[in-house]
Amino acid sequence: MRYSRISKTLGVAAVAAISLTACSGGGDSNGSADGSAIITADSVEPQNPLVPTNTTETGGGLVIQQIFNGLVSYDSEGKTQNDLAESIESQDKQTWTIKIKPDMKFTNGEAITAQSFVDSWNYGAAAKNAQGTATFFEPIEGYEKVSAEGSTEDKMSGLKAVDDHTFTVKLVSPQSDFEQRLGYTAFAPMPSSAFKDMKAFGENPVGYGPYKMAKDGAWQHNSSIDLVKNDDYKGPEAAKNGGITFKLYQNPDTAYQDLISNNLDVLQQVPTGALGNYKSDLGDRYSDKPYAGIQTLAVPEYQDNWKGEAGKLRRQALSMAIDRQEITKVIFNETRSPATDFTAPTIEGYDESIPNSENTKFDKEKAKELWAKAEKMQPYNKSQKLTIAYNADAGGHKKWVDAVANQVKNNLGIEVEGKSYSTFKELRTDAKAGKLTGATRSGWQADYPSMYNFMGPIFSKGASSNDSRYDNPEFEAKLNEGLEAKSSEDGVKKFQEADSMLLKDLPSIPLWYNQANTAWSENVSGVGTGWDGVPEYYKVEKTKN
8 A cells, every 4th residue: 555555456466576586685594593572673653543455555554454354365476375265256347255264263263253344344335324435345245225425325236245254245246366365554454443433443453464553542643663473373474573662753764774773673664864875884784676566646636737638648748857867877776677667577568668668768858849739729727836744754755855845947948946844644535635835746556466556546627636637538447348358468458558548648657666675673683564554564584682
């Protein structure tokens, strides 16, 4: 999830067979690990209470992933593996029968039943609950009724509990990827206590996963979130440590300094300012690995300068005015690669030469030409200075934002500057409310490995991560063709066509594909990242003192 998260896909999309280079992954504990020790890791303050159906950003998503496992999980390569599910079956890919394992319990002791899933999914879909992941449930029959604006309905006709351990799901159309989606946390079950007081539940959530909240009040806002191992978890991600304390930082450089001082055990991402020296700082305590993520620049179409045909030409000009090669080399020390589409090279169906990918190539003269053409249609309002919003509490975004701003200013002759938000939460609040004053750093960290997941949740009308407010019925129709395709290969072709549409309209500007530059202290071993770039915390072992 990621800069945000959300949606559906086609087939069991395997991670592409490219080389995922990394260091030793933290080495071997050599029998000296303390299985009861608490590890420390970095994060940022979540935007919302910790409710799986309403968490669409990285701060909350990172914690949700540790305490809410669902029917399936994903292994390190992104392949689906059963977790709570005993079986997930369908003869026609439209009506599914799901059986959950018996005698499974939430961490408050309540039994996990088929009704737990039915209630949780209905809650997530209902418009009256205004959940951020609601569109994930769109394929289920009855979603349209419960999600309609002003609707008071809260039960989808396509969900039925057959008995305590079996429920059925009827979709509006055959969708062969449905099983693969079920590893995303929006589909995780919640206990009955959640629906009695969701606000209180979000402060001290109860789930089923490798970890649980340490105690009531374990979330110290803007400071830390304390998790402990869930000894009753029986899935494939059993923790090798005693828990995780997520330290909530407002400055990624502070987190890095804590790591060097061994006051932090696992750092998700080396900040931009340290990319030139982290290898010498850390020795062999780092991992460099491509993952299913992309950095983009969303340009809201509700702003006058970026509306209509003139706005599209300006976005194309903006894209061509950015020298991605120079920024990834100078700012990121070649730990990123220039983006040529809206997905990622680790995803099945990725094509670096997809039609309209030329709009991502640096071409100063073409950029000026397109800008001039837009000027003839509608003069640019210079009083509305182009700002690029970014959050200062994670990722070291200021350096690359300033670099992009300078390139655009020099190559197009317009005023551009970065706009810093103190926290990711504040930035996401303005983006979601449609209150951005210019562009915003955006992007995607996949919920599951698919081309669709990089497009539907971000560019479909009404999607909570649609920061640009893009609205193209033809694009959405093409996505649906991909979802309903009879084979994975046919689906990929349709998704590629949809990707090409985005490259023409450019509601966001693709910048570069991400790489997980994870690092760890001298006190831990077994550190590695998953297919989505997130450290696999449950594998981390802490050395005995």
